[in-house]
Amino acid sequence: MTEDAPPKTPPILQTPRNTLQRLSRRASYDRAVIHAILDxxxxxxxxxxxxxxxxxxxxxxxRVGDELFxxxxxxxxxxKALMDGQEACITVAHLDGLVLARSAFHHSMNYRSVVIYAHAREVTAAAERTAVLKQSVERLxxxxxxxxxxxxxxxxxxTMVLGFAISEASAKARSGPPVDDPDDYGLPVWAGVVPCKLAFGEGEEDTNAQPPA
Amino acid sequence: MTEDAPPKTPPILQTPRNTLQRLSRRASYDRAVIHAILDxxxxxxxxxxxxxxxxxxxxxxxRVGDELFxxxxxxxxxxKALMDGQEACITVAHLDGLVLARSAFHHSMNYRSVVIYAHAREVTAAAERTAVLKQSVERLxxxxxxxxxxxxxxxxxxTMVLGFAISEASAKARSGPPVDDPDDYGLPVWAGVVPCKLAFGEGEEDTNAQPPA
Structure with missing residues (x-):
C-alpha cells in the first residue's frame, strides 16, 4: 500500500446472517459506530x-482502517483452522452497566457489542506487517x-498476523434506565443503572534487571 | 432437587480438546479456580x-453450583440451535492489565479466562427455575x-433458562510483570504493567414515574 492510495472503504454488508432479528432497534450497521466500539x-x-x-x-x-487484526x-x-479456510465469528462486548428494574423480567445490562463474520488473511508483506504490528503497540x-x-x-x-475485513458486521447496544411495565413504577424498590467500565490504574513499573526465575 | 441432596460435584474433565497445548503453564483445571473466574x-x-x-x-x-446459566x-x-443438540463453547475473559515489555515481541496482557464445552439443558421444573432465576438477580x-x-x-x-455443566472446562491466566529477553533489560524504556479492572460507579436512580416514551 502506498501513502497516497485511497483508503479502502468497503461497505458494511447487511446480510440475512448479520441482520439482527431480536430487539432490532438496538442494532446498527454504521461503520463509525462499529469502529468506535472496536477501538x-x-x-x-x-x-x-x-x-x-x-x-x-x-x-x-x-483495528487499522477497515480491518481488525x-x-x-x-x-x-x-x-491453523482459519488459514485452512474456516470462517471466523468475532465478538467484542463492553459492559457499561447493570440495569436494575422493578420487576425481575426487565433486569438488563447496558452494553455495546460488535459481531463480525470474516475469513482471515495472513499479513505477509514485510512493510505491511511492520506497520500493522507497530499499531498493536502504539495503541497501548x-x-x-x-x-x-x-x-x-x-x-x-x-508470529502470525491475521487480518479480518470489518464488512459483514453489526453492532448492538443498550443504554439508559430500566424500562418497566407501567404498573410497576410505584413499587417501593430502588431502580436504576449501576454504571461500570474498564478502568486503568497507575502503571506498575517492572524494576527487575533480568527475567524472573 | 431437595435441600439435603448432596451437592453435585462432577470432576473437571481434562480431555484432549480442553487441554491447553500452547503456554500450558498458564492453564488450570482446578474447580475453585474456574469458579472464581466465572463469579x-x-x-x-x-x-x-x-x-x-x-x-x-x-x-x-x-453460576449456581457446578452449572453456568x-x-x-x-x-x-x-x-434454538442449542436445544436442537448443538454443543456450546462458552468463554469468559477478564482483562487485568496491559503488559508493556522492552521488546515488541514480549508485550502481553494479564488476564483470567475460562472456556467450557457443554450441551445445554433447559431448566423446566418450576421450583428449580425460580431458584435459578432468583440467583440471577441476587448476585447483582x-x-x-x-x-x-x-x-x-x-x-x-x-423466557428460556439454560444450564451448562462446568465440567469439560479449563482456565487460563497470566499475571505479573513482563518477561523480556535478558539482553533487553538495559533498554531505556519504561516497562511494567498497567493494571485494569471492571469498575462500578455510583448507582444512577431511575426517577421516571412511567416508561420512557
Missing part, C-alpha cells in the same frame, strides 16, 4: 470450527514503537 | 453452529429478589 476494547473472542467442533478463544485485537503463534490450532502507548526493541527475524517468523 | 464476571460469549455457520453471542450469565427469549436462534444485589415483582406466568413462558 474501545482490547479483547475479542474468535470462534471457528476446529477439527469439527466449535472452538472459541479470547485474544488481543486492534490479531497476532499469535503459528502453532495456534485456531489460527503512543510513541512506544520508537522506544522498544523491534521484532527480530526469528520472532517475526514465529 | 468475577457478567458477560460470556456463547459460540455454536447455527444453520451450518459458527455464530457467537455475548450474554449475561451466572443464561436466560433469554425462546425465539433466540442460538438457543443481595436481597433484591424479595423486593421486586416476580416473573408472571406469561413472562416465564417466554
Amino acid at each position: 474501545d476494547g482490547y479483547v475479542a473472542v474468535i470462534s471457528a470450527l476446529v477439527e469439527g467442533a466449535v472452538r472459541a478463544q479470547p485474544i488481543y485485537y486492534w 490479531v497476532h499469535g503463534s503459528r502453532h495456534n490450532a485456531l489460527f 502507548a503512543a510513541g512506544r514503537w520508537g522506544q522498544i526493541r523491534k521484532p527480530s527475524e526469528p520472532e517475526l517468523r514465529g | 468475577d464476571g457478567y458477560v460470556a460469549v456463547i459460540s455454536a453452529l447455527v444453520e451450518g455457520a459458527v455464530r457467537a453471542q455475548p450474554i449475561y450469565y451466572w 443464561v436466560h433469554g427469549s425462546r425465539h433466540n436462534a442460538l438457543f 444485589a443481595a436481597g433484591r429478589w424479595g423486593q421486586i415483582r416476580k416473573p408472571s406466568e406469561p413472562e416465564l413462558r417466554g
Whole structure:
C-alpha cells in the first residue's frame, strides 16, 4: 500500500446472517459506530470450527482502517483452522452497566457489542506487517514503537498476523434506565443503572534487571 | 432437587480438546479456580453452529453450583440451535492489565479466562427455575429478589433458562510483570504493567414515574 492510495472503504454488508432479528432497534450497521466500539476494547473472542467442533478463544485485537487484526503463534490450532479456510465469528462486548428494574423480567445490562463474520488473511508483506504490528503497540502507548526493541527475524517468523475485513458486521447496544411495565413504577424498590467500565490504574513499573526465575 | 441432596460435584474433565497445548503453564483445571473466574464476571460469549455457520453471542450469565446459566427469549436462534443438540463453547475473559515489555515481541496482557464445552439443558421444573432465576438477580444485589415483582406466568413462558455443566472446562491466566529477553533489560524504556479492572460507579436512580416514551 502506498501513502497516497485511497483508503479502502468497503461497505458494511447487511446480510440475512448479520441482520439482527431480536430487539432490532438496538442494532446498527454504521461503520463509525462499529469502529468506535472496536477501538474501545482490547479483547475479542474468535470462534471457528476446529477439527469439527466449535472452538472459541479470547485474544488481543486492534483495528487499522477497515480491518481488525490479531497476532499469535503459528502453532495456534485456531489460527491453523482459519488459514485452512474456516470462517471466523468475532465478538467484542463492553459492559457499561447493570440495569436494575422493578420487576425481575426487565433486569438488563447496558452494553455495546460488535459481531463480525470474516475469513482471515495472513499479513505477509514485510512493510505491511511492520506497520500493522507497530499499531498493536502504539495503541497501548503512543510513541512506544520508537522506544522498544523491534521484532527480530526469528520472532517475526514465529508470529502470525491475521487480518479480518470489518464488512459483514453489526453492532448492538443498550443504554439508559430500566424500562418497566407501567404498573410497576410505584413499587417501593430502588431502580436504576449501576454504571461500570474498564478502568486503568497507575502503571506498575517492572524494576527487575533480568527475567524472573 | 431437595435441600439435603448432596451437592453435585462432577470432576473437571481434562480431555484432549480442553487441554491447553500452547503456554500450558498458564492453564488450570482446578474447580475453585474456574469458579472464581466465572463469579468475577457478567458477560460470556456463547459460540455454536447455527444453520451450518459458527455464530457467537455475548450474554449475561451466572453460576449456581457446578452449572453456568443464561436466560433469554425462546425465539433466540442460538438457543434454538442449542436445544436442537448443538454443543456450546462458552468463554469468559477478564482483562487485568496491559503488559508493556522492552521488546515488541514480549508485550502481553494479564488476564483470567475460562472456556467450557457443554450441551445445554433447559431448566423446566418450576421450583428449580425460580431458584435459578432468583440467583440471577441476587448476585447483582443481595436481597433484591424479595423486593421486586416476580416473573408472571406469561413472562416465564417466554423466557428460556439454560444450564451448562462446568465440567469439560479449563482456565487460563497470566499475571505479573513482563518477561523480556535478558539482553533487553538495559533498554531505556519504561516497562511494567498497567493494571485494569471492571469498575462500578455510583448507582444512577431511575426517577421516571412511567416508561420512557
